[in-house]
Amino acid sequence: QVQFVQSGAEVKKPGASVKVSCKASGYTFTNYGLHWVRQAPGQRLEWMGWLNAGNGDAKYSQRFQGRVTFTRDTSASTAYMELSSLISEDTSVYYCARSSYGWSLDSWGQGTLVTVSS
Amino acid sequence: QSALTQPASVSGSPGQSITISCTGTSSDVGGYNYVSWYQEYPGKAPKLMIYEVSNRPSGVSNRFSGSKSGNTASLTISGLQAEDEADYYCGSYRSSSTLHVFGTGTKVTVL
Numbered sequence: 098q099v100q101f102v103q104s105g106a107e108v109k110k111p112g113a114s115v116k117v118s119c120k121a122s123g124y125t126f127t128n129y130g131l132h133w134v135r136q137a138p139g140q141r142l143e144w145m146g147w148l149n150a151g152n153g154d155a156k157y158s159q160r161f162q163g164r165v166t167f168t169r170d171t172s173a174s175t176a177y178m179e180l181s182s183l184i185s186e187d188t189s190v191y192y193c194a195r196s197s198y199g200w201s202l203d204s205w206g207q208g209t210l211v212t213v214s215s
Numbered sequence: 216q217s218a219l220t221q222p223a224s225v226s227g228s229p230g231q232s233i234t235i236s237c238t239g240t241s242s243d244v245g246g247y248n249y250v251s252w253y254q255e256y257p258g259k260a261p262k263l264m265i266y267e268v269s270n271r272p273s274g275v276s277n278r279f280s281g282s283k284s285g286n287t288a289s290l291t292i293s294g295l296q297a298e299d300e301a302d303y304y305c306g307s308y309r310s311s312s313t314l315h316v317f318g319t320g321t322k323v324t325v326l
Contacts, residue, residue: 132315134317141218141304141317141318141319141320142253142255142261142304142306142317142320143317144306144313144314144315144316144317147314147315156314158313158314158315159311159312159313160313162312192260192261194261197263197266198266198267198270199247199248199249199250199251199266199267199268199308200249200251200306200307200308200314200315201249201251201263201266201267201306202251202253202261202263202306203263203266203272204263205260205261205262206260207260208260
């Protein structure tokens with residue numbers, strides 16, 4: 098079955114960067130896109146962007162443009178999300194999710210908690 | 216970027232039907248049949264319940280159904296059960312530099 102395993106929780110200081118990994122299994126990694134979504138404590142889901150796992154092309158939410166980068170390693174079926182210039186408001190659970198019909202997100206990783214604190 | 220608008224909370228008794236609305240614009244909900252719905256339990260990852268307005272993924276109960284009229288999409292849960300108590304989010308493709316948007320979220324309470 099389709100499964101995503103994300104990297105573990107991180108604690109970062111303001112101004113630092115964080116890189117979260119998302120390892121896929123159960124399907125052909127390069128045949129599907131991947132979304133990145135975050136959720137601050139007690140807040141709604143927020144879409145960060147989308148990665149074409151086949152060719153590496155990425156589309157970023159305007160809110161994160163210039164501060165986020167999506168990459169992938171096709172040999173390892175793994176996608177990465179790197180967020181820079183962290184501020185306390187970036188404290189959130191970060192999810193990867195597979196892109197399916199009609200831009201729906203049909204399978205999700207377990208989430209990675211990133212805490213930004215001095 | 217602005218989120219799609221959902222009611223903060225909806226409640227119902229076991230066995231009843233409830234409907235959650237999701238209001239957007241002609242640039243998202245109204246312009247495309249790319250509306251999806253997600254169920255989220257506290258501390259868990261969201262789960263896809265409906266895609267492309269009204270389609271159910273394999274394994275999702277047929278008590279969940281979706282529809283759309285104009286700029287508003289709706290999720291209906293019929294035969295409400297205790298296990299349906301969760302947060303629900305809509306999502307839609309958006310024709311802007313930000314290609315996808317989620318709703319504000321609705322907490323469903325089973326009385």
